Amino acid sequence: MRPLLRARPTGGGPGRAPAFLAVPAVLALAFLVLPLAGLVLRAPWREAPELLAGAGVGQALRLSLLTASAATVVCLLLGIPLAWLLARPDLPGRSALRALVTVPLVLPPVVGGVALFTVLGRTGLIGRPLYELTGFAFPFTTAGVVLAEAFVALPFLVLAVEGALRAADRRYEEAAATLGASQWTVFRRVTLPLVAPGVAAGAVLCWARALGEFGATITFAGNFPGSTQTMPLAVYQALEGADPRAAVLLSVLLLGVSVAVLGLLRDQWVNRL
Amino acid sequence: MTVDARIVVHRSGWSLDLELAVGAGEVVALLGPNGAGKTTALRVLAGLQPLDAGHVVIAGETVTDLPSARRSVGVVFQDHLLFPHLSALENVAFGPRARGVPAAVARRTAREWLDRVGVGEHAAARPRTLSGGQAQRVALARALAAEPRLLLLDEPLAALDARTRLTVRSDLRRHLASFGGAAVLVTHDPFDAMVLADRIVVVEDGAEVQTGTPAEVSRRPRTEYVARLVGLNLLRGVATGHHVDVDGGGELVTADSAFGPVYAAFRPAAVSVYPERPAGSPRNVWPGRVTTAEPHGDAVRIQVDAAGLPVLVDCTTAAVAELGLGPGSPVWLSVKASEIEVYPS
Incomplete structure (x- = not known):
C-alpha cells in the first residue's frame, strides 16, 4: 500500500511532531485499534468450530449473507438508473434530488426502520393496500430485512455510480448512437462497461453496509432467529443473553469481512477509478 | 443529391447558417478556422445536435427529427472515440451488431474491414494499446462497417503526428474514393482538404464564404483567410x-x-x-x-x-x-x- 504522506526528500527531514499533537494522535489511534485487537485476542478460537456449528450462529450467518446479497441486487437494479438520472446535467432540481438520496446516510438507522414501518407496515400507506390485496406484509419477514438493508445501503451505490458516470466521457455514447445503437444498447454495451469499476466499488460498499445493518432491521423486521435475525442482531442477542463468547466470535467474523472489503476496495477498484 | 441540408443553429452571440449538398461518392470538405461552426454543422448532420431551423435530407429521406441511431451516418471522430473496453474487432463489429446482425457475422464483417484498412493484425488489441494512426484506421473501419449512406469525418488527421498523418491521409483518400456514399470532412488544414475532397466549402463565422474544387479554391481564393491558407x-x-x-x-x-x-x-x-x-x-x-x-x-x-x-x-x-x-x-x-x-x- 502506498504511504499517504512521504517524507520530504531534502531539507532537514520531516521534524518532530509537537507533543500537544502527538499525544492525542497516538491516543486516537489506540482508541481505534485497541478494541479491535481486544476482539481478536479475546475471541474463543478453540471453541470456534463448535460455536459456529451451533444452529443459531450458522443460521444468522447464512441469513446475513443472503439478505445482504439480495439487498445489493435490489440496490443495483434501482440504484444504477437513479444514478444515471442524477448524473444528467440537464435534470431539473438535481441538487435537491441528490440531497434526498443522501438522507439515509445521515439518518439514524432506527429512524429509517420507523419510517419504513409507516409506509410498508401492515397499516402503512402502501403496506395496508398491499396486505389487503395479497395478505402479505413486509415487517418481520426476510423480505423486510432485505428492504431495511437496501434502504440504508442504497445511497452508497447511487453516489459511487453517479460519480463514475459523471467522470465518464459521454461522447462514447454519442459514438455508439451514430453506429445505430438503440438507447438500451448504448446503456448496456457502452455506458455500463465504462462505469463498471464504479458500479463494482459501489456494490461492495453497499453490500458491506447491508451486512452490518442493525437499527433499521431490528426496528422494521424484528429479531426472529431463522427469518430476520442477521449476524449483527445475533451478536447483540448473544451479548445480552446466554453466550458472550459467541458474540465475540461473530464480531471477529464481521470484522474479517469488513477488512476484506476494505482491502478489495483499495487494491482492486478504488485506485482504478 | 445524397445529402441535402440547410443547417441553422443559433447561440448567444453566434449563429450558423449553412446550405450543403453532397452527391453520391462525393467528398466535401468544410474548411475553416476554429470556431467557424464546422464541427457544429457535422454534429447536426450526425443527429447529435438539434438545429434551430432548416432540414437534413439523406438519400431522399428527411431525417431532421430522427435520432442519430436511425440516420445511417458514420462518424470518424477527431480523437477516434473507440470504446476502451472493447477490442478493435468488437469496436468495428459494434455497428453491424447494433443493427441486428448476428454476432458471428458481424465479427466476420469487422475482420474484413480491419484487413481492408490495414490493421487486421491488431484485431484483438484494446484501443489504448494502439498507436494514433492504428486507432484512426480502426475508427474508419468502425464507421464504414455500419454501411452508412453519409460518412462524416471530424478532423480525422488532426490528432496524428506528421509522419503518421502522411500515410493515414493517403490511405484515407483511397478509402474515400471507393466509398459509394456521400462524405463530409471537417478540417482546418487546407492540405487535407485539397488532397481528400472533391469540393471545398470554406466556412467563416458560421457562413459559407467560398465553394469550389480544390483547384479553384487554391487558385482563386475569395477571402483573406482562404488566401492565407493556400x-x-x-x-x-x-x-x-x-x-x-x-x-x-x-x-x-x-x-x-x-x-x-x-x-x-x-x-x-x-x-x-x-x-x-x-x-x-x-x-x-x-x-x-x-x-x-x-x-x-x-x-x-x-x-x-x-x-x-x-x-x-x-x-x-x-x-x-x-x-x-x-x-x-x-x-x-x-x-x-x-x-x-x-x-x-
Whole structure:
C-alpha cells in the first residue's frame, strides 16, 4: 500500500511532531485499534468450530449473507438508473434530488426502520393496500430485512455510480448512437462497461453496509432467529443473553469481512477509478 | 443529391447558417478556422445536435427529427472515440451488431474491414494499446462497417503526428474514393482538404464564404483567410481591361482582361525583390519596406508593406543574405502580369 504522506526528500527531514499533537494522535489511534485487537485476542478460537456449528450462529450467518446479497441486487437494479438520472446535467432540481438520496446516510438507522414501518407496515400507506390485496406484509419477514438493508445501503451505490458516470466521457455514447445503437444498447454495451469499476466499488460498499445493518432491521423486521435475525442482531442477542463468547466470535467474523472489503476496495477498484 | 441540408443553429452571440449538398461518392470538405461552426454543422448532420431551423435530407429521406441511431451516418471522430473496453474487432463489429446482425457475422464483417484498412493484425488489441494512426484506421473501419449512406469525418488527421498523418491521409483518400456514399470532412488544414475532397466549402463565422474544387479554391481564393491558407497574395480592386485599380491604392497590370470588381491573386514565389527600382520589362513595380522575415520551407518568406498593401514574398536564403534583408529594409517588388490571376468578385 502506498504511504499517504512521504517524507520530504531534502531539507532537514520531516521534524518532530509537537507533543500537544502527538499525544492525542497516538491516543486516537489506540482508541481505534485497541478494541479491535481486544476482539481478536479475546475471541474463543478453540471453541470456534463448535460455536459456529451451533444452529443459531450458522443460521444468522447464512441469513446475513443472503439478505445482504439480495439487498445489493435490489440496490443495483434501482440504484444504477437513479444514478444515471442524477448524473444528467440537464435534470431539473438535481441538487435537491441528490440531497434526498443522501438522507439515509445521515439518518439514524432506527429512524429509517420507523419510517419504513409507516409506509410498508401492515397499516402503512402502501403496506395496508398491499396486505389487503395479497395478505402479505413486509415487517418481520426476510423480505423486510432485505428492504431495511437496501434502504440504508442504497445511497452508497447511487453516489459511487453517479460519480463514475459523471467522470465518464459521454461522447462514447454519442459514438455508439451514430453506429445505430438503440438507447438500451448504448446503456448496456457502452455506458455500463465504462462505469463498471464504479458500479463494482459501489456494490461492495453497499453490500458491506447491508451486512452490518442493525437499527433499521431490528426496528422494521424484528429479531426472529431463522427469518430476520442477521449476524449483527445475533451478536447483540448473544451479548445480552446466554453466550458472550459467541458474540465475540461473530464480531471477529464481521470484522474479517469488513477488512476484506476494505482491502478489495483499495487494491482492486478504488485506485482504478 | 445524397445529402441535402440547410443547417441553422443559433447561440448567444453566434449563429450558423449553412446550405450543403453532397452527391453520391462525393467528398466535401468544410474548411475553416476554429470556431467557424464546422464541427457544429457535422454534429447536426450526425443527429447529435438539434438545429434551430432548416432540414437534413439523406438519400431522399428527411431525417431532421430522427435520432442519430436511425440516420445511417458514420462518424470518424477527431480523437477516434473507440470504446476502451472493447477490442478493435468488437469496436468495428459494434455497428453491424447494433443493427441486428448476428454476432458471428458481424465479427466476420469487422475482420474484413480491419484487413481492408490495414490493421487486421491488431484485431484483438484494446484501443489504448494502439498507436494514433492504428486507432484512426480502426475508427474508419468502425464507421464504414455500419454501411452508412453519409460518412462524416471530424478532423480525422488532426490528432496524428506528421509522419503518421502522411500515410493515414493517403490511405484515407483511397478509402474515400471507393466509398459509394456521400462524405463530409471537417478540417482546418487546407492540405487535407485539397488532397481528400472533391469540393471545398470554406466556412467563416458560421457562413459559407467560398465553394469550389480544390483547384479553384487554391487558385482563386475569395477571402483573406482562404488566401492565407493556400499561401497566396490576394488583392481586391476594380478592373478595366488589363488594368486593375487596387482598393486602398496602387494599380496592377494583368495579362488577362476583366471588367468590374475583381480579385487579383499571385503566389509569393512569383514576386521578385530588388534593392533598387528595376529597369526593363516588369510592369508591376512597387516600392516597399520589409516588415517581417521568417523561414518558410527551404525559402524565406518576407512580408513587405508596399504602400499600405501587405504583400508576401518568397525569396531564397541566398537572396536574403545578398540583399541584407531584414525588418525595415527598403525594397522594390515586381510581379509579371502573367503571374496574376484575375477573377470577378
